[in-house]
Amino acid sequence: MSVQTEMLKVGAGGQPLTRKRESLWADAWRRLMRNKAAVMGGVIVILLILAALLAPFIAPKPFAEQVLVDNNKVPDWVLAVFSNMKPYAQISNDYFLGADYVGRDLLSRIIFGARISLSVAFIGPIISLLIGVVFGSVSGYFGGRVDNLMMRVVDVLYAFPTLLFIILLMAFFRSTFAKPDPGSFAYGMSQLDSRMGGMLFIFMGIGLTAWETMARLTRGQVLSVREKEYIEAARTIGAGHGRIMFRHILPNIVGPLVVNETLTIPAYISFEAFLSFIGLGVNPPTPSWGAMISDGSRVIRTYPNQAVFPALALAITMFAFNFLGDGLRDALDPRLRGTQ
Amino acid sequence: MGRYIVRRLLWMLVVLFAVSAITFLLMHTVPGGPFDREKALPPEIIDNLNKRYHLDQPLVVQYASYVYDVLIPKFSSIVPGLSLQDDALINIRVGDHLWLKWMNFGPSYASRTRTVNDIFRQQLPVSGQLGLMAITFAILLGIPLGILSALKQNTLWDYLGMSVAIFGVSVPVIVLGPILVWIFGVSLKWLPPTGWGAKPPYLLGFLPSSIGPEYFKYAVMPVVALGLVNSAVIARLTRASLLQVIREDYIRTARAKGLAERTVITRHALKNSLIPVATILGPLFAALVTGTFVAELIFGIPGMGRYFVTSITNRDYPVIMGTILLYAMLLVMANLLVDIMYAFLDPRIRYT
Numbered sequence: 111m112s113v114q115t116e117m118l119k120v121g122a123g124g125q126p127l128t129r130k131r132e133s134l135w136a137d138a139w140r141r142l143m144r145n146k147a148a149v150m151g152g153v154i155v156i157l158l159i160l161a162a163l164l165a166p167f168i169a170p171k172p173f174a175e176q177v178l179v180d181n182n183k184v185p186d187w188v189l190a191v192f193s194n195m196k197p198y199a200q201i202s203n204d205y206f207l208g209a210d211y212v213g214r215d216l217l218s219r220i221i222f223g224a225r226i227s228l229s230v231a232f233i234g235p236i237i238s239l240l241i242g243v244v245f246g247s248v249s250g251y252f253g254g255r256v257d258n259l260m261m262r263v264v265d266v267l268y269a270f271p272t273l274l275f276i277i278l279l280m281a282f283f284r285s286t287f288a289k290p291d292p293g294s295f296a297y298g299m300s301q302l303d304s305r306m307g308g309m310l311f312i313f314m315g316i317g318l319t320a321w322e323t324m325a326r327l328t329r330g331q332v333l334s335v336r337e338k339e340y341i342e343a344a345r346t347i348g349a350g351h352g353r354i355m356f357r358h359i360l361p362n363i364v365g366p367l368v369v370n371e372t373l374t375i376p377a378y379i380s381f382e383a384f385l386s387f388i389g390l391g392v393n394p395p396t397p398s399w400g401a402m403i404s405d406g407s408r409v410i411r412t413y414p415n416q417a418v419f420p421a422l423a424l425a426i427t428m429f430a431f432n433f434l435g436d437g438l439r440d441a442l443d444p445r446l447r448g449t450q
Numbered sequence: 451m452g453r454y455i456v457r458r459l460l461w462m463l464v465v466l467f468a469v470s471a472i473t474f475l476l477m478h479t480v481p482g483g484p485f486d487r488e489k490a491l492p493p494e495i496i497d498n499l500n501k502r503y504h505l506d507q508p509l510v511v512q513y514a515s516y517v518y519d520v521l522i523p524k525f526s527s528i529v530p531g532l533s534l535q536d537d538a539l540i541n542i543r544v545g546d547h548l549w550l551k552w553m554n555f556g557p558s559y560a561s562r563t564r565t566v567n568d569i570f571r572q573q574l575p576v577s578g579q580l581g582l583m584a585i586t587f588a589i590l591l592g593i594p595l596g597i598l599s600a601l602k603q604n605t606l607w608d609y610l611g612m613s614v615a616i617f618g619v620s621v622p623v624i625v626l627g628p629i630l631v632w633i634f635g636v637s638l639k640w641l642p643p644t645g646w647g648a649k650p651p652y653l654l655g656f657l658p659s660s661i662g663p664e665y666f667k668y669a670v671m672p673v674v675a676l677g678l679v680n681s682a683v684i685a686r687l688t689r690a691s692l693l694q695v696i697r698e699d700y701i702r703t704a705r706a707k708g709l710a711e712r713t714v715i716t717r718h719a720l721k722n723s724l725i726p727v728a729t730i731l732g733p734l735f736a737a738l739v740t741g742t743f744v745a746e747l748i749f750g751i752p753g754m755g756r757y758f759v760t761s762i763t764n765r766d767y768p769v770i771m772g773t774i775l776l777y778a779m780l781l782v783m784a785n786l787l788v789d790i791m792y793a794f795l796d797p798r799i800r801y802t
Contacts, residue, residue: 194636194637265461265465266465266468266469266472269465269466269468269469269778269781269782270469270472270774270778271736271739271740271774271777271778271781272736272740273740273741273743273744274740274743274758274773274774274777275774277758277759277762278473278476278477278762278770278774279476281480281762281763282476282477282479282480376619376620376622380622380624383622383624384622384624384744387624387744387747387748388747388759400624403624403625403628406628407627407628407631407748410628410631410632410636410643411636411643414628414632414636414637417628417629417632418628418629418632421624421625421628421629422625424622424624424625425620425621425625428619428620428621428622428625429616429620432616432619432620433616436616
């Protein structure tokens with residue numbers, strides 16, 4: 111529908127009604143740019159990526175530096191906003207958003223925290239896309255008994271209460287690889303994980319639980335494309351399974367899959383935040399917004415700024431990704447506008 | 451339809467078996483046992499404890515006896531609640547001194563006086579109340595919001611409705627929770643920041659025995675925080691579905707034969723547009739069920755949430771198993787109910 115109105119607009123402007131042919135992507139890009147909310151979301155996401163990449167340069171202090179004498183100190187403007195702290199709060203304008211319970215700079219921790227949320231936002235979907243697409247396309251392409259068996263596996267995983275399962279998995283990873291002998295596989299894993307501040311296990315936990323929806327979606331797409339004439343044509347000229355899958359099927363279905371995955375990014379971000387909130391996420395002192403909200407919630411009666419600021423950072427990020435995801439979906443597939 | 455339901459029920463049983471086996475295996479491969487303490491217990495005591503809880507037996511035997519205890523209903527003459535070994539979730543009185551007992555989830559290793567079923571009886575009702583209120587709130591807010599947005603498409607109402615929906619999906623419970631606590635609990639002091647307004651005993655096993663303003667004061671923040679996300683999902687779906695239905699031929703027919711706009715909307719459009727909304731109640735229920743965990747931890751509500759998290763750190767095997775199994779059971783049941791409901795709502799769908 112929107113394409114038609116566009117044509118009319120062009121016509122009314124006096125320009126020729128036939129436009130020069132545009133590729134799918136150029137067309138989608140134009141539609142995306144016209145969506146103000148999506149552009150704003152995109153700008154925020156880019157700023158966040160820059161903040162995460164340049165964190166060591168823009169953060170005023172190192173994220174783990176503790177100045178115990180400055181614990182719970184707040185600057186003047188924060189005190190003006192959170193006026194209930196006036197009777198007891200100690201003032202220090204060294205910390206733009208205040209300091210936490212061991213005297214670490216909140217602002218620096220929030221900036222470094224963007225690294226955690228963003229890496230989950232990008233790597234989580236990639237893992238689930240990889241597992242889900244491979245699983246779903248094999249299942250849909252071969253069909254029959256293979257399909258039946260593989261989909262039953264997905265059914266079983268679907269019955270798991272995801273959050274409970276991921277909590278169990280995290281506990282499993284954390285303690286299985288806890289103090290292994292040097293040189294073993296487990297030791298390598300735990301070394302890698304602590305190098306990454308606890309992120310590896312988060313990726314594994316999310317990756318192992320989040321791919322089922324993607325697998326179902328891929329399977330459905332493959333099933334519908336599989337019977338098309340051009341696949342049959344490819345088969346008659348002797349193309350192998352691999353070639354048909356990678357050259358003919360996947361390129362045709364990857365659009366909707368990626369769009370769907372973009373829409374789930376906020377879910378991954380809040381998953382990580384929750385895991386860190388309950389202490390199963392990143393290792394301290396790695397700053398994660400979820401862990402900061404958890405620390406801040408403990409003192410929310412006395413120092414609300416310590417929970418509210420990381421919460422706002424998380425909310426803004428979620429807004430940005432939601433707007434961008436919605437915009438991408440509308441741009442790539444205008445028929446879906448306003449659904450889901 | 452009957453055959454379909456039977457087949458689904460059988461498949462459900464298989465799924466639950468798989469869930470229980472995976473959980474059992476995963477939880478026993480985690481290093482450390484339920485009796486590890488900061489100050490290690492003497493090995494003799496650990497041996498005795500293991501023997502008492504049958505942890506010295508092979509895993510297969512342990513699993514089989516667990517499944518036997520949970521799955522097979524048994525007759526017993528012991529009054530329910532008197533014996534820790536014989537404590538079942540469902541007790542049906544069949545004679546003067548005879549009960550039919552079903553679903554014995556076993557003892558809790560962390561407590562000498564409580565069974566898993568004791569924990570379920572005391573904590574599950576709180577989670578249930580929270581979940582039910584949140585889902586009611588989500589439906590009562592989401593559906594009207596979606597309808598309003600669709601009927602007044604591209605007006606201020608539509609933008610307002612969809613902004614609420616975007617707000618809902620962008621502000622997860624762990625963000626909204628602390629902010630609500632800070633505004634209404636700490637600054638304005640209108641609502642208690644933590645806790646829950648009902649205590650056992652519960653009516654019918656899960657309803658609060660007295661509901662007053664005090665009860666709702668405790669409930670309002672967690673219910674709003676938890677329900678808002680889901681009302682956003684419902685609102686978006688209702689709007690999309692109604693927009694689609696309004697363009698159908700039969701709506702044009704209804705208008706053409708001169709029906710009042712109100713009749714067209716309520717009798718013809720709404721009824722059909724709510725069918726897809728009914729189908730997401732299954733996944734929605736799943737999201738809410740686990741969502742109550744998050745809300746409970748943030749608002750300090752004595753539901754299943756904290757018990758589950760601590761049971762994992764304590765390696766309290768029966769509590770871990772019982773909770774995951776019970777929630778999985780709820781999930782598959784909810785999905786089955788939604789599928790059956792779908793067939794009733796939409797006569798075009800026939801399951802075989």
